Amino acid sequence: MSDLRNADAGWQEQLANAYKSFGLPRLIIAGMLVVLLIAAPLVGANFWMQITNVINRFSWNSVLVLAMVPMVHSGCGLNFGLPLGIISGLLGATISLEMGFTGPMSFAMAIAIATPFAILFGIGYGWLLNKIKGGEMMIATYVGFSSVSFMCMMWLLLPYRKPDMVWGYAGTGLRTTISLEGYYDQILAKFLQIRIGDLVIPTGSLLFFALLAFMMWAFLHTKTGTAMTAVGSNPTFARAAGINVDKMRMLSVVLSTWLAAIGILVYQQGFGFIQLYMAPFNMALPAVSAILIGGASVNKASIANVIIGTILFQGIVTMTPTVMNNAIHMDISEVLRMVVSNGMILYALTRKTEANS
């Protein structure tokens, strides 16, 4: 009987189903992006440069969004404590530079040095989250906030000496932004870079993300990854099946923190600067929003959610200001960027968090 119904359901129902599984909000946002892309050449913006921009932004941010996945899977919720991982990355970056590494080596060393910090911080953060089950996201926000504040002091006090990193007149204390020229600026982006007219594809950055995303995907298909997902789905079930729930949660927090550290290094190589002090604080919400817009919920997130969400979020945030600027010939791009980005964040956080796909 039911088969019969399915057979003559026809294309309309199929379309309706596809629409259901993709979700109306995501369709609307994707539609907006398409409109912006069409509008761009009409108002005189270079279409291929716009595409390049969006791809670039994607390549900078995608690893940070990927960092959300492990904690979501283990039921620790959205990682509002992302700044903690970012700080590990910043420590890796600044120490690598301070030690005098340059070029590709400075990037490799930044990763190598950031890793122990991320693991250490992740363990502390995970321990805290295990103490307070149920209120993870609130604690995560506090952790993010206080770690950023604490590091604001430390960036001034730590004995960094390298002239191109510290304030010129004082000779101590790190600058708010440090140029990466000569270090690892564009180090991934330039690898196998493709240029077709105005279109530039940062192949290396994309491959790097693809590698990490593949590793994440593969991890979730292993025995341990399965256990982590089960812990997020029903911790009591997992415990009754002999899983050490706290250990799994800890592992997920360490993974998230480490990915955030790597994520900020990837961001820096694309952007060309290390940003210190309050900067890490502004990285968490866009990443959280991107994965939510990608269709993740508080305890389900897939690699597809990461990719779709980052493209949609970064696409809208980069395209809107340029298109508007070109349309009204007035430079309000920074204001617009703020408005759009915060609007998207607000929307993402208030939407009903049912998982899609």
Added chain:
Amino acid sequence: MSDHVPLLEMKNVAKDFFGNQVLKDINLTLESGQVLGLVGENGAGKSTLMKILFGMTEIQETGGYDGDVMLNGKKLHFTSPFDALAEGIGMVHQEFSLIPGFTATENILLNREPQKKSVVSEVFGERLNTLDRKSMKQKADGAIDKMGMHIDGEMVISDMPVGHKQFTEIARELSKEQLKLLILDEPTAVLTEREAEVLLESIRGMAARGIAVIFITHRLQEILNVCDKVVVMRDGVIVRDVASKDTNVSEITRWMVGRTVDSDTQMHRKPPETRTIMSIRKLWVDMPGETVRNVNLDVREGEILGIGGLAGQGKLGIPNGIMGLYSAGGQVTFDGKEIPLNSPRTCLDSQLAFVSEDRRGVGLLLDESLEWNIAFPAMQIQNKFLKNYLGGLIKWRDEKAIADVTRQYIEELQIKCTSSRQKAKQLSGGNQQKVCLAKAFALEPKFLFVSEPTRGIDVGAKALVLDALKKFNRENGVTVVMISSELEELRQICDRIAIVSGGRIAGILPATDSSESFGALMVSKVV
């Protein structure tokens, strides 16, 4: 009588979940003060029909329903349970919907608390009214009294035995003054016969006060005891709608399953005189509502041992304590080795397995597929269903092996589902129960604890599940300890039955002993 309008009328109601038709052409009527018994196999569509009547959002979210629901002749289309509540419909769900950290009184009056005005609230609006604790207690106690079952209004839900939780839910519905129609979805599944009898009595009381009741159960005798009419469903359609005085249990069973189910004619074997495989000494378990005080028990290899007793006396605490789910103390030796308590992993590693009575809380990953649910413990504990790469460094999920084993159990236990990838939460209650059993079978344990294994399972499937347990015991030599509130069921398959009372073993009798001697043991040490 042509202008008489019934209280409730359903006309041509139909429902499908994305193409899977689960209800077709449902027509039924119900008068005030009538009790309607709704029966049918697992997955027949009983809960779904009631969810439609109660306006559950799950129905809206899955595409709504067809047909009409009319109350007092007025066509209604609820979009949320609040609409249904406003019309005087109450529902007690198959799965509990109480807030664990609140007391019974608070749960009973949730969102309808009598409030006191204060200066603050006069100024800032009624959200700042304070709760009127005294009249709350009065109201809640009134509702509890109406049931004729004593429960402590001050007790926090998470500390209660299941039976009391069930009564709290019913009291919550009863305390609603404008209640006209009450839906009870398998309220007796978690109750012992004695408690169920109290509940049936209170149903009769409700009917006498003019409340219409729809009562779903798999214990068919209850239907005959309390209902005015019986509606039998099979595969989403109503196959019979008769007055209950004109029928009997075996007839109803035949309508439900479309064949005759042998009312068990089991030949009891002689209890095996084997060595002791598990010995329990001075066990205490701190399980809220099911405290175990001092249990000494020897389980013989290869037997099926039943554990029975009244709700709240501690029978459920025994397996939960031994398997490490609640904190416990004492000494448990299994197969010559001492089992450390409070460590689920070591129990599982020694090839013990446990099917919990709390299928939603402990038993299932509701948001995951049947495949995951069934394969997960075996994968994690015994490294089954995994492919090894790089010399075992990478343990990759073997999706095919997982799908195969799941399909095998779907067939063996006749789990009603659309595919092995269906999410566990989309199955009917009885089918979820079967998944829990399959999960334990997939572990191929040496020793199996099963707690309330037939909870919510229909008559046909019950025989199937009990047979599966028996087969598991006879063919694989697995020792089974089965905990159940249904004495009859224990007597059907067990070799010996231990009765727990007051957190201690009151006595162990062969299953062939008379019901009276078991009954006497049950109340011997009640605290």
